[in-house]
Amino acid sequence: MGMFRESFFLAGNNKNRLKFIFSLMALRGIVKILPLLILYLVVLELLSARVDLGKILVLTAILATAFFVINIWDHYLALSAMKLGHKLSYDIRISLSDKLRKLSLGFFSRRPTG
Amino acid sequence: MLRDLIRLAGKRKAKLISSCFLSIISSGLSVIPFLLIYQLLLLLFSSNTNQENTWFLVALLPFVYTIMYIVLIYAYDLSHRAAYEILYDVRIELGQRMTKLPLGYFNEKNTGETETIMNENVERLEFFLAHHLPETITTIFVPGFLAALLFALDWWMAMASTSLIIIALVIILLNARKWQGMVDKFLTAQSRVNSTIVEYTQGIAAIKAFNQTAESFGKYRKNMAMWRNTLVKWSKETALPFTLYQAFITSPLVVIIPVGVWLYRHETLTLEMFLLFLLVGPIFGNLFMRIYQFLRYWLEEKECMDRVNKLRYAKVLPDYEEGRSPSRFDITFRDVSFSYDGDEKNVLHGINFHVPQGTMCALVGPSGTGKTTIARLVPRFWDVKNGEILIGECNIKDFPLERLLSCISLVFQEIYLFNDTILKNIRLGKPEATEEEVKAAACAARCDEFIEKLPDGYNTLVGERGLGLSAGEKQRICIARALLKDAPIVILDEATAFIDPENEKLIQEAVNNLVKDRTVLVIAHMLSTITNVDQILVVEKGRIVERGKHKELVKEGGLFSRMWEAHISALGWGIRS
Amino acid sequence: MEPFFLSSLISASVLSIFFLILDWRMALAAVSAVPLALIAFTYADRIAQRVTKAREESLRRTNSLIVEFIQGMPVIKVFNQVASRFLRFKETMRDFRDKNIRSVVSTTIPSMVLLTCTSLSVAVLLPLGLYFYFKDSLSLSTLVFFIIAAPSFSDSIAHYLFGYMHTKSPIGQAMKHISNILKEKPLHEPEADAELKCFDIVFVNVSFSYNGQPVLKDISFEIPEQSVTALVGASGAGKTTITNLIARFWDVSSGEVRIGGKSIRDLKLDRLLAYISMVFQEVILFNDTILENIRLGSKDATDEEVISAAKAARCHEFIEILPDGYNAMIGERGVNLSAGERQRISIARAILKDSPIIILDEATVYIDPENEKLIQDAITELTKNKTVLVIAHRLYTITSADQILVLDEGRIVERSPHEELLAANGLYNRFWEAQKASSGWKL
Incomplete structure (x- = not known):
């Protein structure tokens, strides 16, 4: 969990955005198991004495919709996560360079450039 | 591949x-x-x-x-x-x-x-x-x-399970042609960012002195922003095919279930088989997730x-194992032209000169005119393009490189010391030398005094991880190396950095010991040091424009005499005098 | 990347809750694999870390040996040391190979344990489920569902653990490094910003140590406004350190540096640096146009101002004949400038900056006489009406300086103008004689 704390420290001003992405990710984790639930219902139906074809087809339709939604969700989530990632590392680099300027030059002989 | x-x-x-x-x-x-x-x-x-x-x-x-x-x-x-x-x-x-x-x-x-x-x-x-x-x-x-x-x-159920995946693979293959370009773009942006960062950290002293805050250090910012935008654009471009791919490979169940139900109803599929496909379906798709990743790795690794x-x-460099050693040590350039690899333009044009054995020849001229190139052609840093270079009567290409190099001592501006003891660094000149011989060479190179003051004397570690020696001390260790090697030809870039007067004097004494009775080719910067040499070659734009002794050249009223006058007046300059 | 691991973690937890609703015994069995996997994971991680250390040590050695081998190649060849150096190279490479192979061998068993544990849920669930099924306490449909869902469950866990391990090493380390730099203490800066009216420089009992070694010992001196002071001494005597302390590249260990009567610690860093121009020994030019490189001196300068500074620094002539003139790119992808030209560009920068204090490392590399003359002209332009501190190498250039400070091992041993120092017959006189002798030197 230390890792999460560290990333929030680095995020600085972008903290809220990062929180938003994190919670979307958590939701994604929940949504991801939706297909398994539907699968469970399908199995139940198949093993029941009298198989109701219509019900299975409805479930399949729900499954397809779920996949569709998940993938669209994933697409935008991945995009915004990446965007945030790039923005973050950009901000970090800028603030790092600003920080370097404020440190005494002695710092650079203690630490190899690179 | x-x-x-x-x-x-x-x-x-x-x-x-x-x-x-x-x-x-x-x-x-x-x-x-x-x-x-x-x-x-x-x-x-x-x-x-x-x-x-x-x-x-x-x-x-x-x-x-x-x-x-x-x-x-x-x-x-x-x-x-x-x-x-x-x-x-x-x-x-x-x-x-x-x-x-x-x-x-x-x-x-x-x-x-x-x-x-x-x-x-x-x-x-x-x-x-x-x-x-x-x-x-x-x-x-x-x-x-x-x-x-x-x-x-x-058969039928297998078709149902793989159909979506085949579509996904087709999408990826259609896209694969664009991949190379995309990876290239990504790598270029990455390397530009890296070089900017290196430049920034190395230039930090200047940035500090000129008060350039990160905000106003526009170039750094601009490059970072460019990198960010490229990456954002790049991920946008790659995101859609990736999403499609992922969508297709993760959802075979959508096909498996209806097909399975239909076959089950028509009694051509057993329940057990249906359940198996329900189990395998999602796993099968997941196996394809990583292919996308590997495509990228492969492209990057192929580059490596x-x-x-x-x-x-x-x-x-063409070379021989066996062959003879030079027996006489005069240096002759015959119509030598030279250009660097892949460069059409010649750096040297028709250079002709002769340095008799045991004499001294100085190369002078404005910086960047080819003095150093001439000096470096003798030990075959590169091979000439046209013409030939002789040592004694023989073309230098006809000696084994090892033999050629063993009769030349080089003392250049850039000094390289190994992470090793001073003793071993000097002994590089002659590996079989006894400790006495090393010390004698150090003495002749005026190193002995400072070495003996070091905590471990000759066994002190120098170089990157060792003790930091001053530029003058390093220079003298290099001269000691060359003295120990005792080669008949000396190629010298006249000690160049102004260190401090006392160091300067010691280096000069060391150099005097080095050039005694040898064939010497010297790249000279201070014109006053070469007033006594046997011949001076004035180089300009890759040609020898004047040659002769100091006195003759001063009288000639050409480039050399202009340089001489500038030299004399520079000597009289003082800050606010 | 990281958020995706979070999503795997959540998936696994929600799935186990769902299991719990279906059948608590089976859910417990599925979850039982988790602590086992965790134990195996820490075990594997610890072993990996231990071997990795030895491996990294070897890697570092390999890298630096390769660098030495390549950079030292000209020397190696000229001194015919190819065979023996190559032997050393070979030995180090062999050591690296062997360390690596050993590290692989010793991580083999832990990673096997780890792999087995993550797939354990299947191995545990199945027999247990069958047992309950035969005892009629589990319905067939639930059993079938568990068989289908178990792989997804262990996939999620494995994904999380492996992902975690991955980020822990390189990315995690990088994050730590970055945080450390961001948390590093900057130089003390005052809240208030004050302007200076007068620019004399005073050192009051300044001592400075670097890496535990004293570099300057109790130095005191005064540089009156608009005067020229020269620092003279053997290399390593502390000349450069004095100049660096004025610009606050470091802070003094004890004592105080004052400018215009104010301690420099009470000045804003930006403000202080705005008052000082430094002409360095090594000239740093950026991969940019000549115009921009000079404009570094004063970012709001117009093109005309840049050009007139370039003229004063005697750069204009060589810049004009470049194909793109002032817009020529410098550096890797651009034009190559000679050492003298680079030096003059750095002087042009300083002229453009027009600050009241000039710190000068007297042009140091002897290039060629004509360049030398131009650099001298440029310096004459630069130092007009300024407070000047110069690190001198060629003593004849400072014969007319207002005062000369002679440094020896971190102390000022002599201070006076040139003529008086000669008469004092001390260290300075020795330098002067040595220089006279060496300038008469002939090959």
């Missing part, structure tokens, strides 16, 4: 191939659990379930897993061994190649690049050979075997392999 790989593997081919083979076997084994589960389902749904058989199947399952993992890990072990052995071979081969490259190859740019190739790019091959190659094989073969199993079990191979086949 595969051909390059085999070529790279060399002697370790067998190991690499057997590792691949083991990966294939473990892929095959990974399919068996599904078969077992199918059997299990058959048993469970049969009217009178045989408990013993079921337990047997269940016990078999972990057993198969264990064997599969053992094979897999053995394959990894082999591939790692092969990888590190190949890495070793490649590095040794590159090291060997390096000793055969012309000295001129080791300029600043090439040195940096070669370091990157030998360190990072070779290292990167390890990822490829040890991880990505076997993983690629499993990612291809596990789904392959699984598909074979599915088709063997039920190309760079390594480029160095492996770099042009070496």
